[in-house]
Amino acid sequence: MDELQTSDDLILDPQQHIEPILERVVDEVLKPESYDETLVAQWVDKICDRCMKDLAQLKKPYKYIVTCQIMQKTGASLHTGMSAFWNEEEDSVQQYVWPNEKKRDTNNSRMQCVLTAVGMAI
Amino acid sequence: QNQSQSSCKLLLSRSRKSNHTCKQTTLVLALPASPSPPSHLHTHNTMSTKTVIEPPSYHNKATKRRMEEIIKEVQADNLGSNWEYTGDDAALLTKKISDEVKGRLRDLGLPRYKYMVQVVLGQKVGEGMQMGCRCLWDTNTDAYATVVHGNDSYFCSVTAFGVYQY
Numbered sequence: 001m002d003e004l005q006t007s008d009d010l011i012l013d014p015q016q017h018i019e020p021i022l023e024r025v026v027d028e029v030l031k032p033e034s035y036d037e038t039l040v041a042q043w044v045d046k047i048c049d050r051c052m053k054d055l056a057q058l059k060k061p062y063k064y065i066v067t068c069q070i071m072q073k074t075g076a077s078l079h080t081g082m083s084a085f086w087n088e089e090e091d092s093v094q095q096y097v098w099p100n101e102k103k104r105d106t107n108n109s110r111m112q113c114v115l116t117a118v119g120m121a122i
Numbered sequence: 123q124n125q126s127q128s129s130c131k132l133l134l135s136r137s138r139k140s141n142h143t144c145k146q147t148t149l150v151l152a153l154p155a156s157p158s159p160p161s162h163l164h165t166h167n168t169m170s171t172k173t174v175i176e177p178p179s180y181h182n183k184a185t186k187r188r189m190e191e192i193i194k195e196v197q198a199d200n201l202g203s204n205w206e207y208t209g210d211d212a213a214l215l216t217k218k219i220s221d222e223v224k225g226r227l228r229d230l231g232l233p234r235y236k237y238m239v240q241v242v243l244g245q246k247v248g249e250g251m252q253m254g255c256r257c258l259w260d261t262n263t264d265a266y267a268t269v270v271h272g273n274d275s276y277f278c279s280v281t282a283f284g285v286y287q288y
Contacts, residue, residue: 071251076244085227121287
């Protein structure tokens with residue numbers, strides 16, 4: 001059992017595995033759009049579903065939780081906090097805020113998205 | 123030391139043939155004490171044990187209702203309905219609320235459960251916001267609870283997830 005756990009196929013590394021998925025999914029869904037109240041619910045569903053599908057396709061022995069928040073940019077402040085009671089060596093969380101400050105080429109779509117993905121080892 | 127033969131002594135005593143009507147025959151059988159069973163017959167089972175983790179029983183489950191109760195209490199203690207939003211307070215309170223909820227969930231003492239608590243505290247200025255979550259887990263054992271609370275100046279959303287480890 002120990003051999004299986006340490007093989008690369010079965011380890012979930014947030015940087016390597018989760019972050020690219022989150023980035024790609026949000027870009028696909030939100031890049032061409034501007035904030036629209038009637039469509040936000042659909043976008044949240046789309047993002048969450050696609051993220052979950054891609055995470056499941058990684059085929060790692062983990063349970064996943066994906067949370068998505070889309071907020072209109074009005075200058076209001078927002079604080080998010082997270083606390084977890086888990087096994088630090090095996091479980092991890094990755095958060096992605098869109099639009100990413102470093103990638104200035106994304107248009108000013110008047111909205112922000114915060115994606116959080118948690119992986120808990122089985 | 124095994125004695126291959128057991129010796130027995132037969133003692134027959136017969137009374138003389140006489141006019142006595144009774145005939146006594148006594149048979150005495152003497153056997154030596156039998157040796158203990160040979161030790162090579164004991165078998166050692168070295169089969170490895172296989173642990174099967176059972177799903178939690180009804181009272182050991184992290185249910186939505188239990189988690190909701192805890193969240194509501196913590197929110198009421200920390201925020202109440204009269205609290206005004208200020209940036210500094212918000213930063214501290216987010217951390218405090220999430221730590222408190224997690225601590226109380228842990229203190230429920232449900233075995234083999236892992237928890238995750240997410241708190242979002244924001245200022246209300248008329249912006250639109252949508253939050254959603256998806257979970258890939260076992261619905262028989264895992265659950266989540268979310269409570270949104272607020273007044274005209276702020277909103278606070280607390281979500282707690284409970285995941286069972288097999």
